[in-house]
Amino acid sequence: MLKGLCRKAFPKALWVYHVNTGACNGCDIEVIDVLTPYYDAERFGIRLVGSPRHADVLLTSGPVTRQVAPALQRLLEAVPEPKLVFAVGSCACGGGPWFDSYSVLGGADQAVSVDYYIPGCPPRPEAILYGVALALGLVPKKVASEALRQESLEELALGVSLYERGNDGRQD
Amino acid sequence: MLLSKLREALICLRAGRVTLPYPFEPHDPAPGFRGKIRVDPDLCFGCGGCADVCPAGVILIRDTGQLTRVLEFRWSRCTYCGRCEEVCPEGAISMSQEFETATDSADDMVLTLEVFMGPCQRCGRCFPPPTSLEKISVTGFRSDEASVRPGAEVPALHGVSAQATGPGKGERS
Ligand code: SF4
Ligand code: SF4
Ligand code: SF4
Numbered sequence: 001m002l003k004g005l006c007r008k009a010f011p012k013a014l015w016v017y018h019v020n021t022g023a024c025n026g027c028d029i030e031v032i033d034v035l036t037p038y039y040d041a042e043r044f045g046i047r048l049v050g051s052p053r054h055a056d057v058l059l060t061s062g063p064v065t066r067q068v069a070p071a072l073q074r075l076l077e078a079v080p081e082p083k084l085v086f087a088v089g090s091c092a093c094g095g096g097p098w099f100d101s102y103s104v105l106g107g108a109d110q111a112v113s114v115d116y117y118i119p120g121c122p123p124r125p126e127a128i129l130y131g132v133a134l135a136l137g138l139v140p141k142k143v144a145s146e147a148l149r150q151e152s153l154e155e156l157a158l159g160v161s162l163y164e165r166g167n168d169g170r171q172d
Numbered sequence: 173m174l175l176s177k178l179r180e181a182l183i184c185l186r187a188g189r190v191t192l193p194y195p196f197e198p199h200d201p202a203p204g205f206r207g208k209i210r211v212d213p214d215l216c217f218g219c220g221g222c223a224d225v226c227p228a229g230v231i232l233i234r235d236t237g238q239l240t241r242v243l244e245f246r247w248s249r250c251t252y253c254g255r256c257e258e259v260c261p262e263g264a265i266s267m268s269q270e271f272e273t274a275t276d277s278a279d280d281m282v283l284t285l286e287v288f289m290g291p292c293q294r295c296g297r298c299f300p301p302p303t304s305l306e307k308i309s310v311t312g313f314r315s316d317e318a319s320v321r322p323g324a325e326v327p328a329l330h331g332v333s334a335q336a337t338g339p340g341k342g343e344r345s
Contacts, residue, residue, distance in 0.1 A: 040191040090228070093281065094249030097228040107248065109278060118274040119208075119281060121251040124201060126194050131274030133195040142272050145282045148213040152239065152288040 013045025014135070016086075017055035017079065021072055021108065022098075023062025026122040027089035031059065033125040034132075044132055052078040060108045063091040063098045069111040076112045084135065087114045088128060090121040206252045206267040209245060211285055215264035218243065218287035222256035222265055231256065241287045248281035 020028055034041045035048065049055050052075050064072060076085065087108040090096045095106040108114050118131035133139045192199055201207065209230075218241040223231035228251050232244040256265045275281065 037190055038192060039194065043191070090249050090251055093278075094246060096249050097251055099229065099249050114278070116274060116276050117248065117278060117281065119248055119250065120271065120273070123274075124205075124271050126192075126199055126201075127271045127274065129194055130272045134274050134276070139195055139272075141275055141280075142270075143208070143275050143280050145280050145284075147284045147286075148211060149286040150213055150216070150288040 013047065014057050014084070014132070015047050015049045015055050016057045016059050017049055017052045017075070018059045018061070019072065019075055021060050021062045021068045021092070021111075022065040022104065023089060023091055027061035027091070030122040030125055030128060031061065031088060034128045039125045039129055041129060041132060044136055044138075046132060052076075053080065055079050056082070057084045057086055058112075059086045059088055060092050060112075060114075061088045063095045063101075063104045064106065064108055064111045066103050066105060069105055072108075072111050084115045085112055086116045086118065086131065086135070088118045088131070089123060090119050093117045093119045096121065201269055201271060205269055205271070206254050207270040208268050208273050209247055209250060209256065209283075210266050210268040210270075211243075211245065211283060212264045212266070213285055213287075215262040216243070216260075216285060216287055217262060217264075218289050219261065221259045221261065225255045225259045227251060227253060227255065236286075239289050241289050243285040243287060245283040245285070246281065247283060248278060 018028070018031060033039060035046070052058065056079070058076055058079055060072065076083070085108065087093050091098065092108045092114075095104060095110075098104045099106050105111060116131055116135050118128055120127050123131075130139060134141060218233075220233050223233050223243070228249045230245055230247055230250045232246065234242045234244070236242050252267065254267050257263075257267050273281075
């Protein structure tokens with residue numbers, strides 16, 4: 001639904017305001033990479049703008065530090081509706097290695113609501129392009145939560161459930 | 173001024189098209205790229221070595237019962253350092269080449285693995301030495317010895333020099 005809404009609300013171009021909330025600059029360099037002619041995000045109408053009031057998208061990189069959180073919220077308020085928030089990099093997605101530091105709140109979603117997550121440390125420029133294309137509805141989503149499970153040895157060997165085996169086999 | 177512009181235009185014309193067609197055509201990363209972690213559920217035996225070394229605390233371990241242990245990989249904050257792959261004695265974790273992991277929901281970035289823990293309830297000595305836990309103590313520390321890097325053959329435990337066992341293992345030698 002969000003995807004459909006996104007395609008309706010942003011039919012032509014996404015103007016991006018980039019905010020560094022405590023990143024090591026790795027992600028910022030990759031974001032700049034995406035705007036070079038080699039990767040050329042301007043094909044999709046992605047443009048960096050100098051003011052949040054001109055932007056459709058707030059692109060955050062880095063973990064949200066305690067210091068920057070109120071500023072980030074004010075920035076988001078300055079972006080006119082409809083707006084999207086992109087979190088680029090593992091730090092912005094979940095806090096990175098600093099997720100439990102005293103001076104860090106965690107990922108960008110601890111301060112603002114995030115619409116698209118682009119993990120990677122830093123994400124490849126292709127990964128950022130993929131995130132942009134995902135937001136524009138050009139590519140399908142490829143990840144989902146996974147729940148893996150091992151069969152117990154008893155289940156494998158005997159084909160009976162653990163509890164049956166426990167009741168007649170062991171005296172504990 | 174005009175000449176320099178013309179020269180610039182010429183250079184651009186000669187270069188031709190440089191833009192990658194990426195999202196419409198695949199563009200695979202170079203070999204050795206470390207992408208999203210991949211876990212082989214059949215190989216993991218729940219030792220917790222990966223959780224111990226992960227710098228980002230991606231891997232959380234909960235014992236849900238006497239025989240079950242749940243490993244939770246919250247890989248949204250993974251830094252793709254490859255330490256878990258390096259340390260896993262069974263090679264259950266590997267770094268895939270997958271980088272197209274952008275998503276619109278934070279819940280997609282979680283992987284859980286329920287491990288069946290098979291303790292020997294009679295003798296408590298299930299594993300012939302060196303156990304996998306002992307193997308971890310060899311590969312589990314950062315070492316500049318090329319011979320103990322993954323890929324190189326792991327030296328037999330009892331023939332290991334004091335240098336290769338790394339810090340914190342002095343009592344072993
Ligand atoms: S995700 Fe990695 S590259 Fe990006 S800001 Fe964090 S530490 Fe730096
Ligand atoms: S690659 Fe590094 S950060 Fe990611 S799960 Fe493995 S040890 Fe943790
Ligand atoms: S180090 Fe390997 S075997 Fe041990 S818990 Fe992690 S994935 Fe499982």
